[in-house]
Amino acid sequence: MNPVIELDGLGVAFGKRHILQDLRGTLNGRAIGLLGPNGAGKTTLIHTLLGFHPATHGTARIFGQDITAEAKHIRSLVGYMPERDSFIAKMTCVHFVRLMAELSGMPPDAALERAHESLFYVGLGEARYRTLDTYSLGMKQLAKLAQAIVHGPKLIILDEPTNGLDPPTRLRMIRLIREIRDSGEARIMLSSHLLRDVEECCDEILVLKDGRIAANCNLEEERKANRKFIEIEMRGDNRAFGEAVGRLGCEYAFTNERRLKLVLPEGVEIRDLYKIAAEREVQIRRLNYKRDSLEDIFLKAMEGGDTMGEATAATPPAAATGGNGNGSL
Amino acid sequence: MAVYEHGYKPYTGSLTPEWSRFLILPRHAFRDVFRSKFFIAFFALCFLYPLVAAILIYLHHNVNAIALMKLDLRELVPINASFFHAFVTSQCSLGFFLTVLIGPPLVSRDLANNALPLYLSRPFTRKEYVVGKMSVILILVSLITWIPGLLLFLLQAYLEGAGWLGQNLRLAGAIFLASLVWIVVLAVLSLAVSAWLKWRVVASGALLAIFFIPSAFGEIVNALFRTRLGHLISLGAIMNSLWRGLFGLFQRQTGQIEGMRNGRIIEITMLEPPLWASWLALAIICGLCVLLLMRKVRAYEVVK
Numbered sequence: 001m002n003p004v005i006e007l008d009g010l011g012v013a014f015g016k017r018h019i020l021q022d023l024r025g026t027l028n029g030r031a032i033g034l035l036g037p038n039g040a041g042k043t044t045l046i047h048t049l050l051g052f053h054p055a056t057h058g059t060a061r062i063f064g065q066d067i068t069a070e071a072k073h074i075r076s077l078v079g080y081m082p083e084r085d086s087f088i089a090k091m092t093c094v095h096f097v098r099l100m101a102e103l104s105g106m107p108p109d110a111a112l113e114r115a116h117e118s119l120f121y122v123g124l125g126e127a128r129y130r131t132l133d134t135y136s137l138g139m140k141q142l143a144k145l146a147q148a149i150v151h152g153p154k155l156i157i158l159d160e161p162t163n164g165l166d167p168p169t170r171l172r173m174i175r176l177i178r179e180i181r182d183s184g185e186a187r188i189m190l191s192s193h194l195l196r197d198v199e200e201c202c203d204e205i206l207v208l209k210d211g212r213i214a215a216n217c218n219l220e221e222e223r224k225a226n227r228k229f230i231e232i233e234m235r236g237d238n239r240a241f242g243e244a245v246g247r248l249g250c251e252y253a254f255t256n257e258r259r260l261k262l263v264l265p266e267g268v269e270i271r272d273l274y275k276i277a278a279e280r281e282v283q284i285r286r287l288n289y290k291r292d293s294l295e296d297i298f299l300k301a302m303e304g305g306d307t308m309g310e311a312t313a314a315t316p317p318a319a320a321t322g323g324n325g326n327g328s329l
Numbered sequence: 330m331a332v333y334e335h336g337y338k339p340y341t342g343s344l345t346p347e348w349s350r351f352l353i354l355p356r357h358a359f360r361d362v363f364r365s366k367f368f369i370a371f372f373a374l375c376f377l378y379p380l381v382a383a384i385l386i387y388l389h390h391n392v393n394a395i396a397l398m399k400l401d402l403r404e405l406v407p408i409n410a411s412f413f414h415a416f417v418t419s420q421c422s423l424g425f426f427l428t429v430l431i432g433p434p435l436v437s438r439d440l441a442n443n444a445l446p447l448y449l450s451r452p453f454t455r456k457e458y459v460v461g462k463m464s465v466i467l468i469l470v471s472l473i474t475w476i477p478g479l480l481l482f483l484l485q486a487y488l489e490g491a492g493w494l495g496q497n498l499r500l501a502g503a504i505f506l507a508s509l510v511w512i513v514v515l516a517v518l519s520l521a522v523s524a525w526l527k528w529r530v531v532a533s534g535a536l537l538a539i540f541f542i543p544s545a546f547g548e549i550v551n552a553l554f555r556t557r558l559g560h561l562i563s564l565g566a567i568m569n570s571l572w573r574g575l576f577g578l579f580q581r582q583t584g585q586i587e588g589m590r591n592g593r594i595i596e597i598t599m600l601e602p603p604l605w606a607s608w609l610a611l612a613i614i615c616g617l618c619v620l621l622l623m624r625k626v627r628a629y630e631v632v633k
Contacts, residue, residue, distance in 0.1 A: 050450050052628040072347075072452045080450035086443045090361070102353045103451045105344035114340060121337070147447065152339035183337045 002064030003028045004187045009058025019044045020211045029204025031181045034191040036208035042191045079153035081144045083160040087132040094128040104151035118146040138169035157189045177201045199294040207301040215301035232260045236282035244276045354461030375423045379477035390488040414576040421511045424470040432519025433532030435462045441527045449628040463516040475508035503575040521618035524625035561610045570607045
């Protein structure tokens with residue numbers, strides 16, 4: 001099966017200014033998060049994939065179709081929800097969504113039916129006969145989502161879908177995105193400044209910095225890789241406990257007197273820790289699997305400079321620590 | 330994705346042919362246009378002249394009706410090239426005002442609401458968008474210009490006989506071509522204005538100004554320099570020359586005026602610009618409009 005997006009040395013320049021430079025990589029996730037600080041090139045990448053801007057170097061493929069040679073065909077596979085307010089004034093929402101469906105190639109009757117269905121799906125069923133200029137910001141965002149999914153695209157590109165939404169509407173939007181992702185009928189590309197949104201929806205992320213790929217990692221694998229990274233809160237002879245787990249081959253570090261972070265090596269289980277604790281009469285009050293949050297990955301990518309598409313997931317955070325108990329995890 | 334199922338499902342039904350998708354835009358635009366009662370009234374008014382012309386043609390061929398109305402056949406307007414030229418001129422003028430009513434919001438509304446990324450993120454190109462928007466004007470103005478014009482021509486041919494049709498076939502081409510050229514000019518001009526001026530009233534005013542101000546300026550040039558070259562900057566004068574040319578009524582020499590040279594009064598012959606110059610001027614105007622239009626019709630404007 002073709003990857004969702006293949007970046008093959010893609011570069012975009014506006015005049016002499018290079019916005020995207022030599023992007024390479026393959027994105028296969030069910031939901032791909034596109035992250036980066038302002039001006040990193042996220043929106044330009046989306047626009048280039050949609051054929052709005054020509055690539056000045058290299059190319060990209062969506063489901064194996066070249067973005068330059070097969071631009072029109074690609075756009076029939078893609079649904080796009082732009083960041084800024086985009087609608088047609090003095091038009092009812094159902095009329096607007098129907099028009100968009102027809103432009104995607106659906107016959108008028110089918111387009112009208114799907115327009116009603118998608119508006120009900122996003123939760124605008126009761127307001128579908130109101131004109132778009134009377135909608136609140138949250139409703140406009142949902143209407144934009146409805147027009148993006150009305151023709152049943154294989155890839156849905158969402159540019160800042162939760163921008164300006166109040167918490168309940170944001171939760172609704174996130175739930176819809178997750179539902180579409182879990183249906184398995186469409187892949188999603190989500191560009192957002194909000195790391196929490198990306199963390200909740202995406203299983204793969206692409207971090208851009210200064211028009212280059214700063215990180216490209218699979219969040220699922222990252223989470224699995226970090227399952228042996230543990231944080232323990234305890235009472236008792238903590239030093240002796242630390243030395244004992246060190247003798248088991250665990251890398252560890254105290255974050256304060258009562259807290260210990262450690263990485264379990266192969267062959268060591270949680271029950272071994274409880275056993276040591278029992279032998280040393282140490283109370284384990286709390287034991288957490290400490291995951292590398294998306295924020296950690298993002299910040300690391302921002303500090304790391306131009307890693308050019310190398311997966312940050314390869315390096316778990318604990319690897320940087322020593323096993324002498326004085327390192328920091 | 331049935332309403333009761335509330336789940337995401339892809340669309341698996343049939344698709345419309347790609348070539349026909351530009352027609353979606355005029356179909357949806359007509360819904361808005363015909364919501365205005367003023368527009369409907371004006372549009373209905375545009376059919377008055379064709380109706381009167383049809384009655385005239387009928388009267389020409391109905392002896393009983395002429396006798397009943399106690400008319401002399403010589404009093405009636407002759408049905409010839411001038412008749413159809415007058416018809417095209419009149420209907421095309423109405424077409425201009427129709428365009429002033431419907432043209433300005435066509436692109437500006439999409440630009441003001443940032444709707445172009447939505448159109449262009451679908452299998453729908455910029456060219457199709459422009460052609461679709463032009464079709465709104467092309468279809469409506471065609472309904473009041475060359476379509477009734479050709480119907481009148483066919484009515485006359487039917488009543489007069491096959492001989493007249495053979496002799497005047499050129500008139501049918503002239504009716505069609507004269508109207509079509511004007512409609513295309515109106516369409517590109519109004520879309521270009523609509524793309525650059527977001528306010529409807531200002532855009533309508535600009536359309537009127539583009540038509541009338543250069544005409545006035547051209548007349549000033551003509552008067553000052555005792556020439557007719559000023560007509561090349563007047564859209565109305567250019568079209569008038571072209572229409573006359575198409576109907577075989579064009580004359581370069583349009584009169585003589587008295588002038589002074591070396592202290593003597595002389596007769597100066599006024600010559601209209603040649604037809605090729607009018608065609609060239611029109612092509613330049615249209616090319617400029619298309620350039621301006623395509624510069625604005627983009628999903629996103631890139632600020633370099």
